[in-house]
Amino acid sequence: MADDDAERLAALYDAHAAPVWRYVVHLTGDRAGADDVVQETLLRAWRTPRILAQDPATTRSWMFTVARHLVVDDVRSARRRREVVVDDVPERAQADATETLFEAILIEEALATLSAEHRAVVIRAYYGGLTVAEMAGELEIPEGTVKSRLHYGLRALRLAFQEKGVTR
The missing domain is CATH 1.10.1740.10 (RNA polymerase sigma factor, region 2, helix turn helix motif)
Structure with missing residues (x-):
């Protein structure tokens, strides 16, 4: 059968x-x-x-x-x-970079208010990741001067941010 x-x-x-x-x-x-x-x-x-x-x-x-x-x-x-047929695979979702861009602009403007000496120390410390001794050797100044410029540079940055309304 x-x-x-x-x-x-x-x-x-x-x-x-x-x-x-x-x-x-x-x-x-x-x-x-x-x-x-x-x-x-x-x-x-x-x-x-x-x-x-x-x-x-x-x-x-x-x-x-x-x-x-x-x-x-x-x-x-x-x-x-529920299915939507598309010709191309969609791109992966990316986080909104607006906040990051806004913060970068604020930081750039605040750094521009510093003197060249203070800005050089702050940038090397926070963006370059250098130690006080490394900065002193690179800039050819005493370590105490590096510490002093870093202290006053950060203080000036804090004031610049406060003037722009940044509280954190």
């Missing part, structure tokens, strides 16, 4: 797969999706004994109806409503 069903299913495929596929492509415009619908339609025919028992030439309308129902069910499905 299984060989007989396989032969009937093969006859159904030969007789109806191409017309059903063209019908589904006409409905959806999706060639790959049409293959899936035709496969599901034939699977349902195979699971329906009365269809396999009929002459393959008489079942085309049943197969068109099943294919149409499958297309409608897919369109109404929650998966289809």
Whole structure:
């Protein structure tokens, strides 16, 4: 009996797969999706004994109806409503850099208010990551002078930020 069903299913495929596929492509415009619908339609025919028992030439309308129902069910499905098909993969979301840019502008403006000597020490300490001894060697000044310039430079920066309304 299984060989007989396989032969009937093969006859159904030969007789109806191409017309059903063209019908589904006409409905959806999706060639790959049409293959899936035709496969599901034939699977349902195979699971329906009365269809396999009929002459393959008489079942085309049943197969068109099943294919149409499958297309409608897919369109109404929650998966289809939530998925958006795009040609290109979207870029990864990036954090908004506005706050960082704003802070950089504030810092640049505050550093511009310092004298060149104070600014040189503050920039080397905080952006260059240098120690007091390294800054003293690089600037060719005593370590005590570096400490003093760093102290007064940071104090002037704090006042510049307060004048701009920065409280943290």
